[in-house]
Amino acid sequence: MSGGAGDSRQRSGPRVAVVLGSGSVKCAAALGLLKVLQREGIGIDMIVGCSGGSLYAALIALGHDAGTAEAMTRRLWTKELTKRRNNRSILSVFLPRVFGFDESFGMVNDALILDRLKEAFGASTFEEARIPLYLTATDFHTGDQVVFGSGRIVDAIRASIAIPYIFRPWPIDGRLLVDGFMSDPMPVGVAIRQGANIIVTMGFESPYQHKINSPLRFAFQLSSITSNNLLKSNFAFHNLAHHAEILPIIPEFKDSIHLFDTDKIPYVIEEGERAAERQVPYLRRLLSGV
Amino acid sequence: MLEAPRETSVSSRAPKLGVVIGSGSIKCASAIGLLRVLERERIPVDLLVGCSAGGIYASALALGWDLDALERKSCETWEGLFARLDYRSVLQGLLPGLFRSRGPVGLLDERRLKAALESLYGETAFADARVPLYIVATDLNTGDSVILSEGRLQDAVRASIAIPVLLRPVAINGRLLFDGGASDPLPVSVAIREGCDIILAMGFENPLHERVGSLMSLVSQTTCITINNLLKSTYSFYSAAHHAEIVPIIPTFDRHIGLRDSSLHPYIIERGEEAAAKQLPFLRRLLDPGVRLAGPPDPSDGN
Amino acid sequence: MEITTEQRGTVTVLSIVGSVDGMTASAMVVSFREQVSGGNVLLVVDFTGVDYTSSAGLRALLETVKETRQRGGDLRLAAVQPDVLRVLELSGFTHILKLFPDTESAVASFPA
Numbered sequence: 001m002s003g004g005a006g007d008s009r010q011r012s013g014p015r016v017a018v019v020l021g022s023g024s025v026k027c028a029a030a031l032g033l034l035k036v037l038q039r040e041g042i043g044i045d046m047i048v049g050c051s052g053g054s055l056y057a058a059l060i061a062l063g064h065d066a067g068t069a070e071a072m073t074r075r076l077w078t079k080e081l082t083k084r085r086n087n088r089s090i091l092s093v094f095l096p097r098v099f100g101f102d103e104s105f106g107m108v109n110d111a112l113i114l115d116r117l118k119e120a121f122g123a124s125t126f127e128e129a130r131i132p133l134y135l136t137a138t139d140f141h142t143g144d145q146v147v148f149g150s151g152r153i154v155d156a157i158r159a160s161i162a163i164p165y166i167f168r169p170w171p172i173d174g175r176l177l178v179d180g181f182m183s184d185p186m187p188v189g190v191a192i193r194q195g196a197n198i199i200v201t202m203g204f205e206s207p208y209q210h211k212i213n214s215p216l217r218f219a220f221q222l223s224s225i226t227s228n229n230l231l232k233s234n235f236a237f238h239n240l241a242h243h244a245e246i247l248p249i250i251p252e253f254k255d256s257i258h259l260f261d262t263d264k265i266p267y268v269i270e271e272g273e274r275a276a277e278r279q280v281p282y283l284r285r286l287l288s289g290v
Numbered sequence: 291m292l293e294a295p296r297e298t299s300v301s302s303r304a305p306k307l308g309v310v311i312g313s314g315s316i317k318c319a320s321a322i323g324l325l326r327v328l329e330r331e332r333i334p335v336d337l338l339v340g341c342s343a344g345g346i347y348a349s350a351l352a353l354g355w356d357l358d359a360l361e362r363k364s365c366e367t368w369e370g371l372f373a374r375l376d377y378r379s380v381l382q383g384l385l386p387g388l389f390r391s392r393g394p395v396g397l398l399d400e401r402r403l404k405a406a407l408e409s410l411y412g413e414t415a416f417a418d419a420r421v422p423l424y425i426v427a428t429d430l431n432t433g434d435s436v437i438l439s440e441g442r443l444q445d446a447v448r449a450s451i452a453i454p455v456l457l458r459p460v461a462i463n464g465r466l467l468f469d470g471g472a473s474d475p476l477p478v479s480v481a482i483r484e485g486c487d488i489i490l491a492m493g494f495e496n497p498l499h500e501r502v503g504s505l506m507s508l509v510s511q512t513t514c515i516t517i518n519n520l521l522k523s524t525y526s527f528y529s530a531a532h533h534a535e536i537v538p539i540i541p542t543f544d545r546h547i548g549l550r551d552s553s554l555h556p557y558i559i560e561r562g563e564e565a566a567a568k569q570l571p572f573l574r575r576l577l578d579p580g581v582r583l584a585g586p587p588d589p590s591d592g593n
Numbered sequence: 594m595e596i597t598t599e600q601r602g603t604v605t606v607l608s609i610v611g612s613v614d615g616m617t618a619s620a621m622v623v624s625f626r627e628q629v630s631g632g633n634v635l636l637v638v639d640f641t642g643v644d645y646t647s648s649a650g651l652r653a654l655l656e657t658v659k660e661t662r663q664r665g666g667d668l669r670l671a672a673v674q675p676d677v678l679r680v681l682e683l684s685g686f687t688h689i690l691k692l693f694p695d696t697e698s699a700v701a702s703f704p705a
Contacts, residue, residue, distance in 0.1 A: 096504045101504055164512045183515070189689050193689055208432070212431075218454070222454050222472065223512065225473070226516035226517055236531075240530040241530060241689045522682065529648040530684075530685075536648040572612075572645065
């Protein structure tokens with residue numbers, strides 16, 4: 001049914017799309033995938049990012065190689081990011097009326113992460129990306145997925161990584177945006193809608209709590225349970241709905257990787273490379289038939 | 291070129307009809323409207339699945355309860371549920387440092403809910419249901435969907451209805467269970483697995499807050515956003531994976547329905563009846579024994 | 594259910610009037626397949642006259658979507674009515690397909 005290299009069919013969609021879903025530091029495994037694709041001479045025609053994946057999707061789309069991207073991540077994503085508390089928000093938990101508890105609640109002061117993002121991405125826009133880039137977030141008032149494909153990349157990333165309770169929601173164009181994982185942790189649908197052919201995915205389940213002994217842990221457990229179920233359900237649907245192949249890259253980590261384990265990034269990238277290599281033979285066969 | 295409907299093995303037996311009532315707290319009362327339509331039209335149901343508050347109405351049909359009595363009891367249950375908050379839990383939630391939490395909190399008055407469920411079910415068990423009944427909950431530690439089909443109904447419903455923050459999770463057979471909506475808000479999956487051909491699916495999106503003014507409402511909003519997306523996601527998958535027809539019964543409400551709006555109970559039921567009546571013509575066509583159910587044409591379709 | 598077909602340049606517009614459900618799906622798929630096997634893989638389906646869709650109907654539509662995409666084309670929807678749109682949203686179709694308010698914009702969305 002698919003023709004060979006001599007097929008003269010007009011292709012209206014991207015041949016190879018990469019979708020990077022949520023997973024914080026584990027998302028660095030995408031750089032391992034990048035290394036493998038570059039080594040094999042396989043071009044990426046479209047890239048989609050959500051939450052932690054948005055950082056890597058943007059870095060890759062802007063043309064950074066794996067080495068530079070790795071160095072940038074290690075500089076950007078450190079424990080210092082959550083050190084500064086947002087005092088007004090925290091006080092508003094106990095005295096909501098006095099300190100004005102509202103949607104802009106976020107326990108961590110986001111000034112540092114904004115600086116770091118601007119350092120990494122400056123004023124780059126989607127239009128400047130070498131590979132068509134899409135980043136997703138969630139509309140806080142409607143719960144709908146919001147897809148960004150234009151404007152400043154920094155804004156879209158800041159919206160996509162607005163982890164509930166941690167970083168305050170981010171306003172763009174009159175909409176209040178939160179982490180993309182609440183509407184779709186691994187936005188394969190965006191690639192399908194653009195008519196992508198082979199879709200290579202990477203996304204991670206959010207970790208479960210060992211002991212649920214505080215309201216905050218309960219809130220995070222709830223968030224993980226619902227978003228992990230959403231991840232699996234969407235993946236199942238997208239598999240049925242897609243006309244061609246979806247290749248999941250599933251790195252295996254022997255150690256547990258926590259939110260700011262940036263010193264584990266080299267290990268994460270290595271495992272990403274290993275997992276990507278496993279899909280290369282089939283990927284090659286698919287591409288020769290496409 | 292049109293093909294006339296053909297007799298196949300599916301149409302030579304009566305299609306198996308399942309009814310699934312998903313999560314949606316007080317909006318689930320609109321299922322009473324669906325039940326009234328099914329009773330009036332004498333449509334027999336072969337299997338029932340309930341999730342969260344939907345479990346109350348699914349079990350009502352499975353047990354063959356009188357619908358007027360159900361309507362009264364349902365109204366009383368919702369009215370009483372939010373009448374009093376468990377203040378110690380409220381404080382625990384707000385000042386975790388001061389009030390050492392022994393686990394997940396529950397803001398609503400447990401005793402009233404227990405009394406309501408006791409009054410509804412007593413010792414009634416799944417085995418007492420006239421048709422197979424399944425109630426879906428979620429395991430708090432693994433996030434997995436757990437399907438309950440044995441034991442006392444009041445225990446299963448209490449587990450499935452445990453809306454996070456508002457009600458405490460409960461332990462059943464060594465698993466800590468809570469709101470089924472967190473893993474499968476409209477569990478059509480169970481009906482598909484049990485071989486239902488036609489599935490009536492009634493489920494509701496959680497209302498999102500117009501304003502978020504407290505940590506509790508922020509947690510609730512955040513959770514509801516993901517659960518609403520999960521509802522659509524699972525429904526999409528089941529629709530695409532099922533062999534025959536899933537008929538959604540989606541009541542529309544022209545006003546915001548919040549948890550405390552028990553005075554809107556009659557209105558909610560009315561909207562449910564309207565939504566069910568709207569699907570009736572299509573449902574009747576599906577139940578017609580001469581009709582071949584669904585599916586793309588056979589390869590042998592005259593090509 | 595009735596389907597009328599109109600060619601607009603390289604794009605084929607199929608207008609459906611009636612219900613897209615399990616019982617009309619066969620006829621719909623036969624009609625769509627005629628287009629696809631004839632090499633018309635840029636399809637716009639005009640939903641102005643569609644008053645009802647069912648899960649089986651949408652599944653059949655999905656089969657055609659996939660067939661057009663496998664051949665390098667696409668199927669896009671135009672003018673979906675509110676009741677039907679609600680079902681499409683619930684069934685995930687609005688995520689995986691492109692929808693347009695009218696056939697003109699849908700036809701224009703294909704590369705010239």
